[in-house]
Every structure is written in structure tokens, then in C-alpha cells.
Amino acid sequence: MTRILLRNCSYILARPDEPVRPGGSILIEDGLIAEVGEASGKDDIVVDCEGGLAMPALVNMHTHAAMTLFRGYSEDKPLMEWLFDIWSVEAKLKPWHVRAGTLVAGIEMALSGISTAMDMYFHTAEAARALEDVGIRGYLAIGLFDFMREDETERQLKIAEEHVRTIRNAGFELAKPALGPHAIYTCSRSLLEGVKELSERYNLLVHMHLAETTESQRKSLELYGMREAEILNEIGLLSTRSSFAHGVYLSEREIGLLAGAGSTIVHNPVSNMKLATGGISPLRSLIDAGVNVTLGTDGPGSGNRLDVFEAAKLAALAQRHLLRNAAALRVSEVLRMATTNGYRALGLKGGVLEPGYVADVLVVDLKAPNMWPPRPERLPSNLVYSASPSNVKTLVVNGRLVVDEGRILTVDVEKVYEGFERAVMDLFSEHVE
Amino acid sequence: MTRILLRNCSYILARPDEPVRPGGSILIEDGLIAEVGEASGKDDIVVDCEGGLAMPALVNMHTHAAMTLFRGYSEDKPLMEWLFDIWSVEAKLKPWHVRAGTLVAGIEMALSGISTAMDMYFHTAEAARALEDVGIRGYLAIGLFDFMREDETERQLKIAEEHVRTIRNAGFELAKPALGPHAIYTCSRSLLEGVKELSERYNLLVHMHLAETTESQRKSLELYGMREAEILNEIGLLSTRSSFAHGVYLSEREIGLLAGAGSTIVHNPVSNMKLATGGISPLRSLIDAGVNVTLGTDGPGSGNRLDVFEAAKLAALAQRHLLRNAAALRVSEVLRMATTNGYRALGLKGGVLEPGYVADVLVVDLKAPNMWPPRPERLPSNLVYSASPSNVKTLVVNGRLVVDEGRILTVDVEKVYEGFERAVMDLFSEHVE
Numbered sequence: 001m002t003r004i005l006l007r008n009c010s011y012i013l014a015r016p017d018e019p020v021r022p023g024g025s026i027l028i029e030d031g032l033i034a035e036v037g038e039a040s041g042k043d044d045i046v047v048d049c050e051g052g053l054a055m056p057a058l059v060n061m062h063t064h065a066a067m068t069l070f071r072g073y074s075e076d077k078p079l080m081e082w083l084f085d086i087w088s089v090e091a092k093l094k095p096w097h098v099r100a101g102t103l104v105a106g107i108e109m110a111l112s113g114i115s116t117a118m119d120m121y122f123h124t125a126e127a128a129r130a131l132e133d134v135g136i137r138g139y140l141a142i143g144l145f146d147f148m149r150e151d152e153t154e155r156q157l158k159i160a161e162e163h164v165r166t167i168r169n170a171g172f173e174l175a176k177p178a179l180g181p182h183a184i185y186t187c188s189r190s191l192l193e194g195v196k197e198l199s200e201r202y203n204l205l206v207h208m209h210l211a212e213t214t215e216s217q218r219k220s221l222e223l224y225g226m227r228e229a230e231i232l233n234e235i236g237l238l239s240t241r242s243s244f245a246h247g248v249y250l251s252e253r254e255i256g257l258l259a260g261a262g263s264t265i266v267h268n269p270v271s272n273m274k275l276a277t278g279g280i281s282p283l284r285s286l287i288d289a290g291v292n293v294t295l296g297t298d299g300p301g302s303g304n305r306l307d308v309f310e311a312a313k314l315a316a317l318a319q320r321h322l323l324r325n326a327a328a329l330r331v332s333e334v335l336r337m338a339t340t341n342g343y344r345a346l347g348l349k350g351g352v353l354e355p356g357y358v359a360d361v362l363v364v365d366l367k368a369p370n371m372w373p374p375r376p377e378r379l380p381s382n383l384v385y386s387a388s389p390s391n392v393k394t395l396v397v398n399g400r401l402v403v404d405e406g407r408i409l410t411v412d413v414e415k416v417y418e419g420f421e422r423a424v425m426d427l428f429s430e431h432v433e
Numbered sequence: 434m435t436r437i438l439l440r441n442c443s444y445i446l447a448r449p450d451e452p453v454r455p456g457g458s459i460l461i462e463d464g465l466i467a468e469v470g471e472a473s474g475k476d477d478i479v480v481d482c483e484g485g486l487a488m489p490a491l492v493n494m495h496t497h498a499a500m501t502l503f504r505g506y507s508e509d510k511p512l513m514e515w516l517f518d519i520w521s522v523e524a525k526l527k528p529w530h531v532r533a534g535t536l537v538a539g540i541e542m543a544l545s546g547i548s549t550a551m552d553m554y555f556h557t558a559e560a561a562r563a564l565e566d567v568g569i570r571g572y573l574a575i576g577l578f579d580f581m582r583e584d585e586t587e588r589q590l591k592i593a594e595e596h597v598r599t600i601r602n603a604g605f606e607l608a609k610p611a612l613g614p615h616a617i618y619t620c621s622r623s624l625l626e627g628v629k630e631l632s633e634r635y636n637l638l639v640h641m642h643l644a645e646t647t648e649s650q651r652k653s654l655e656l657y658g659m660r661e662a663e664i665l666n667e668i669g670l671l672s673t674r675s676s677f678a679h680g681v682y683l684s685e686r687e688i689g690l691l692a693g694a695g696s697t698i699v700h701n702p703v704s705n706m707k708l709a710t711g712g713i714s715p716l717r718s719l720i721d722a723g724v725n726v727t728l729g730t731d732g733p734g735s736g737n738r739l740d741v742f743e744a745a746k747l748a749a750l751a752q753r754h755l756l757r758n759a760a761a762l763r764v765s766e767v768l769r770m771a772t773t774n775g776y777r778a779l780g781l782k783g784g785v786l787e788p789g790y791v792a793d794v795l796v797v798d799l800k801a802p803n804m805w806p807p808r809p810e811r812l813p814s815n816l817v818y819s820a821s822p823s824n825v826k827t828l829v830v831n832g833r834l835v836v837d838e839g840r841i842l843t844v845d846v847e848k849v850y851e852g853f854e855r856a857v858m859d860l861f862s863e864h865v866e
Binding site for chain 2: 068069071072073075076077078079082104105107108111112270272273274275276277278280300304305306307310313314316317318320321323324325326327328330331367368369370372373375377378379380381382385386388389390413417420421424428
């Protein structure tokens with residue numbers, strides 16, 4: 001495998017909760033970080049990182065990547081009208097549309113410093129291939145829902161099993177299958193029990209929407225006489241293998257259950273505010289209870305940009321606002337949510353720039369005016385509150401150079417745009433926008 | 434004066450509340466827009482805008498630009514501790530520090546598509562010169578406060594008058610003086626009356642903090658037995674010449690007074706959430722009442738980035754969240770806040786790309802993945818919810834090319850950074866960070 005030397009980094013943030021270190025070099029070998037600091041040697045690729053800060057790459061723990069196709073579509077409408085517009089087009093999606101949308105999403109994520117995405121959607125084989133082509137880690141959580149119809153449950157579980165086989169047999173380097181039971185109000189208990197069984201049999205991550213609205217909690221109480229995390233706990237779906245998007249409306253007891261099980265909450269602040277559900281996840285309580293908290297952008301319909309820097313800043317702003325406390329979340333806690341906690345949720349030894357960890361490295365350009373002053377004491381704050389995709393200089397994923405000097409190296413962007421244009425024309429030509 | 438031809442724009446958003454038009458060229462002459470559509474001719478500078486959308490440049494209606502010096506300083510502290518840290522360094526600021534900080538801010542704003550800034554700070558002559566050098570419009574609202582001490586009032590008014598003379602006599606093309614009485618709780622009634630008198634005598638804009646917290650309203654009631662906008666109305670400070678930052682805690686009566694007077698509210702959503710004041714400006718009510726609503730970033734201490742795209746998106750998100758209504762603010766309303774309403778607040782014929790309007794033009798790069806799909810129907814939404822400074826391709830201010838292909842043309846960035854570094858070293862060397 002290729003050896004990469006990231007030379008001359010001005011600063012290194014090796015762990016999100018440690019001080020920024022003076023710079024140096026990072027040697028990458030066989031997809032892993034081999035040396036940090038004084039590294040040098042016979043290297044295949046040398047990247048000059050002068051004026052840059054090297055840090056663990058960002059993780060986007062919740063998205064529906066192919067929904068780039070829907071970005072900006074049917075805006076300015078009340079939630080249910082908007083959803084109806086989306087669904088009526090989504091029903092027509094074919095695998096090639098999903099590939100086209102996911103390619104654009106993958107490029108955007110790579111250019112935004114994201115090494116890894118948890119992507120909940122369908123036509124997962126094409127989504128997997130798209131992220132694999134871009135060169136970022138894709139966890140393809142196939143969307144499952146039987147709408148409480150017994151005759152549909154078995155079919156959904158078969159689709160899930162087929163998905164696992166397809167992705168595992170495709171010979172992908174980075175793309176992995178996962179299970180995505182949609183939500184408590186769209187999946188029957190039998191389906192959720194089936195998902196738990198599959199997850200154990202095939203050792204799979206489970207990714208699900210949880211407590212996004214008061215309505216989903218009301219539905220859970222109606223169906224099971226229990227709150228969402230309580231019934232999932234009873235079914236056995238709370239574990240270190242499970243991550244839950246949103247987690248806005250959670251009781252203290254549910255937070256305790258999630259913490260006890262080692263599960264992950266994925267906070268999507270842009271989506272929560274945009275969809276106007278009225279709530280903001282109680283991150284302070286979740287973190288204090290020991291829950292692993294991560295960040296997501298949600299799909300480009302409800303989040304628009306696939307930007308974890310934006311999610312990180314808004315997570316901090318929203319928590320300060322919610323608690324009326326300017327010290328509600330520490331900068332280091334937000335950086336952990338954006339990086340290390342994501343790798344932990346996926347069972348990857350990543351999110352740390354030290355020998356033996358996976359080589360997912362982001363180099364942030366400190367020469368941009370919004371990063372000034374680039375003093376070591378201020379850099380962590382500047383990363384959370386001031387950085388943006390425009391500051392992404394270099395991205396290495398699993399030891400492969402994916403972005404350099406802000407340009408994507410892995411796919412032909414013009415060709416991707418052509419395919420995307422065709423997909424949008426095919427899907428929306430009959431729809432008045 | 435130079436003639437500039439912006440050729441081959443793929444799309445033109447001539448007014449924020451009109452549909453996007455098919456592209457063409459824009460001819461700029463003598464600082465004004467001369468032709469839109471089929472323009473061509475003998476031009477001094479031709480800029481190819483293929484793949485770009487031309488729109489009115491953004492206006493940042495509230496900042497303390499030189500506070501780039503404080504970006505990332507003393508983060509993670511409760512509000513009062515943070516303020517105390519800032520003030521203890523601010524007391525040492527000299528004119529050359531303000532110049533250094535404002536130059537970096539000006540570069541950042543230009544690269545973010547901002548043509549115009551309302552800057553409330555001190556050492557205004559140096560701040561003016563910095564923004565003038567960068568080539569963006571600076572409205573220098575000198576910060577005034579007598580802390581209710583009668584012996585200080587006259588001195589503040591003399592400082593204000595001196596500021597007006599200095600800026601007006603300096604021969605600046607774009608920098609203009611304005612008056613910045615700080616807030617109801619730091620300015621005596623005599624000072625506010627003096628400001629009103631100066632504003633009329635010299636025909637000056639007035640810029641002031643208003644109703645940022647419940648505490649400032651409490652103080653107003655204690656001092657005057659009236660709410661903030663009520664006493665300002667009595668003094669005669671509500672007019673089309675006055676703009677007010679924040680306006681979070683306003684009664685229906687105050688909103689009516691502001692609307693009736695033709696005053697402007699500057700919404701600073703990042704700052705409101707970051708400083709954890711608990712409130713979000715009631716934009717829906719303000720707009721419905723007829724108040725001219727604009728956007729600000731606040732200073733880089735409380736907003737960090739000087740990014741009006743960010744302010745626009747968060748304004749929309751926050752209003753949806755506040756009202757639990759996904760249709761709380763229309764895309765066109767947000768675009769007006771970011772552009773046209775700002776020019777209106779300043780009494781400039783701008784914010785529209787039609788002949789006779791000031792030539793403040795922003796070209797947004799539609800080739801970036803986060804702007805896809807670049808369909809005309811979706812572009813307004815993509816500008817509000819998905820655009821970021823990374824998409825800024827070209828900026829023309831008052832008929833001068835300031836940014837092209839994402840690079841600043843007017844100042845030597847390396848030299849600016851050297852001066853900034855010296856200022857930060859000088860100010861913070863004794864402070865542990």
C-alpha cells in the first residue's frame with residue numbers, strides 16, 4: 001500500500017481534548033498512522049502541509065446522501081406538504097439516481113473534511129459504490145419499514161439480508177453494510193426483533209431515528225405503553241452497536257438506558273431547527289450521563305449542506321441557547337463529537353493521530369482570514385466556531401489521499417455532474433418547481 | 434473610472450424576491466450598473482463568470498470588525514467572565530491594533546461576498562482606512578458611552594464630532610462616519626439627545642444596540658419608566674437614519690414604533706445564541722409590521738466568523754425553531770434581509786442589479802457540489818440554506834473588482850497577517866490563554 005508523508009504541518013491536534021501541539025510530519029502506511037512528529041523516509045506521496053493544522057477527519061453520523069437530488073426542492077412549505085412533495089418523487093427513485101446523488105454528496109463531504117458517513121437510504125449497493133469511488137468510508141444503513149403490516153415484515157428482513165450479502169460480496173475496501181430500521185412508528189416489533197437478530201448474526205451496526213419529535217414518543221407510548229428507548233431496550237436494540245439519530249425528546253430514564261448500553265446519539269442541529277420540531281437534543285445531560293454523542297448533517301433536504309463544521313458550531317450555539325449558559329459545552333467536547341466519538345460509534349480505532357490508528361486525517365488551512373489568529377491556544381475554538389469547508393486543504397482516508405489543496409483527486413467531477421443533471425431531469429421533469 | 438464587464442454569468446438574481454433569470458452580462462461604469470443582460474463594449478476589465486450566479490452583494494449591518502484580534506480568546510467561560518477578559522485587553526487597544534484587526538476582518542468579509550459593513554468600534558479613523566484599503570464600504574459608527582456621568586457627556590459628543598470631521602476630511606471614497614451610542618444602559622439621556630442633534634446637523638446614520646437582553650429592557654424601565662424603543666422614540670432617535678442591533682426583546686408597541694419610524698433592526702442570530710441571552714429576534718412579527726430587517730455577524734468575539742451566509746441560514750432556522758413552523762420565513766425574505774434591506778438601511782440605491790444602482794455585485798460559484806443542483810428554481814433556496822464563503826467567486830464593490838476567483842486583489846494578505854501577528858503579540862503577550 002502507498003506510503004504518504006504529510007510534511008511540515010504547522011500544528012497537530014492529535015486528540016480533540018488535548019492542547020494543539022507544535023507541528024511536524026505524519027507518516028501513513030498501510031492505511032494506518034505510522035509515525036507522528038519527526039517522521040520522514042522513503043515515501044510514495046509527499047504532501048506539503050505548511051500553514052496547516054492536522055487533525056482527525058470529521059465523521060458525519062447521520063445522512064441520507066442521495067437526497068442531494070432534493071436539495072432546494074419545494075422549500076418554504078409547511079412540513080407535511082414538503083414531505084409529501086419529497087415522497088412523491090422518492091417513489092420514482094431508481095438505483096442510478098441514487099448513485100448520481102450519492103456521488104455529489106460524497107464529493108461535497110470529502111471537500112468538507114468528512115472521512116466517514118453513516119448513510120441511511122435505499123438502493124444501497126449503488127450508494128456504497130458511489131462513496132467507495134469518492135474514497136470515503138460509507139456505512140450503508142438500509143432503510144427498513146413495514147408500517148406495522150405483518151405481511152411486509154419478512155420481506156423487509158429478506159431485503160436487509162440481501163443488502164448485507166451484496167455489500168459484503170462486492171469487494172469494497174471501505175463500504176460496509178448496516179441496518180437502518182426507520183423509526184418506532186414505521187417498524188413493527190417483529191421487524192425490530194428481526195433486525196436485532198440479524199445484527200447479532202452478521203455483526204452489524206444498527207442505525208435508527210429516535211425521539212425526533214414529541215409525536216414519535218406519543219406513538220411509542222400508544223403502541224407499547226413505554227417510551228422509545230425503553231421498548232428498544234426491552235427488544236435488545238440498545239448496545240454499543242447501535243446509533244440513534246436525533247434523540248431530542250428523551251426522559252432521564254431513557255438517557256440512563258442509552259448510557260448504560262453504550263449506545264450513540266447523533267445530534268442533527270440544523271435539521272432539528274429547520275424541520276421546526278421545537279426541540280434541541282439535551283447534549284449536556286447526554287454527555288454528563290455518559291452517552292456517546294456524535295454529529296450528523298441529516299439529508300440535504302432537511303440540512304441542505306453536508307457540513308460537519310456547521311453541525312459542530314450549531315450544536316454549541318444551540319446548547320448555549322437552550323441552557324442560557326455560555327459555558328454549556330466545552331470546545332473540546334464539541335470537537336470530540338465531530339471526530340473521535342464518531343469513530344467510537346463505528347467500532348473503528350480512529351479519531352486520534354497516533355501510531356496504530358486509522359489514517360483518516362484532515363489538514364485545515366490556517367492561512368484563511370477566518371482562522372486568524374492561528375495561535376495554538378485559540379485553534380480549538382477557531383475549529384468549532386469559525387472553520388468551514390472553505391478551510392479544508394487536505395483529506396486522507398484510510399491512508400489514501402482523497403483531497404489535496406481543496407481539490408478532489410478520486411473522481412471526475414464534471415462527469416459526476418453530468419450524471420447528476422440527467423438524474424434530476426429524469427426525476428423532476430414532470431414536476432413544477 | 435474603470436469599466437468592468439461581468440461576462441457570461443450563468444444566472445442573474447437581479448432582485449432577491451424575483452425569480453432567477455437566465456444569464457448574461459453586466460456592464461459596470463462609474464461605480465454604477467450600466468447594463469444588464471446583453472451588455473458588451475469597450476471595457477477595461479472583463480471577468481468571465483461562466484458557471485456563476487450574479488446577485489447583489491451582501492451587507493453586514495452589525496459588527497465590531499477589529500475584534501478579529503479576540504477571535505477564539507477566552508472561550509468556554511460564562512458570559513461575564515468572558516466579557517471581563519475581553520475588556521481588560523480592549524483597554525489597551527491603540528489605533529494600530531484596530532487597523533491590523535480591521536484589515537483581517539475586511540479581507541474576510543470581502544472573501545465572504547460582503548460589500549458593506551456597519552462597524553461599531555473606536556479608533557475609527559484607522560478602522561475606516563483599513564476597510565477603504567480592502568475596498569469595501571465601511572460605515573464607522575463610533576462607539577459612544579458616558580455611563581450616565583454628566584461630566585463625560587460633553588466629551589463623548591466632542592469625540593463624535595471630531596470623528597465625523599476626521600473621516601469626512603480624509604478623502605475616503607467609501608468610508609463614512611456614523612454615530613454609535615452604545616446602548617440604553619451605557620448612554621445618558623443627555624448623550625442620546627446630543628447624538629440626535631449631531632445626527633441631524635451632519636446628516637449621519639445612528640447605530641445602537643437595542644433590546645438585546647431582558648436586562649437592558651429592565652434597566653430602561655428603571656431609568657425612564659418606559660421600554661427601550663419607547664424612550665428612543667421620545668428622544669427622536671427612531672428614524673429612517675437609525676438601525677438597531679439585536680432587537681430581541683421587543684413589545685408589540687415597540688415594533689409598531691420602529692415600523693412607523695422606518696427604522697432598521699439588525700438580526701444577529703449567531704451572537705444571540707452564542708451569548709446565551711435566551712432569546713431570538715421575532716423576525717416574523719417585525720417583517721409583518723413593516724420593519725426593515727437586516728442581518729449582522731456581530732464581532733468575531735461573539736460571532737467568530739464574519740459570514741452573512743451563515744447569519745442568513747441561521748436566521749431562517751432560528752425563526753422556524755422559534756415558531757415551530759417550517760414556513761416561518763420565506764427564502765426571498767431572507768435574501769432581502771441579507772442584501773436589499775441593508776442598502777435601504779444605509780440610504781444607498783443598491784441591492785438590485787439594474788441600471789442606475791450601485792455596482793456592488795457578488796458572483797457565486799455554482800460549480801461547487803453544495804450548490805447542486807443549480808436549477809434556477811432551486812438557486813434562491815441554495816443561496817440561503819447551502820451557500821457559504823467557499824462559494825464566493827467574484828466581488829465588485831462600487832464598480833471596483835475586489836475579489837476574483839476567490840482571491841483578494843486589493844491588499845497584500847501576507848503583509849496584513851504580519852501586522853496582525855504583531856498586534857496580537859503586543860496585546861496578549863502578558864495574558865495567559
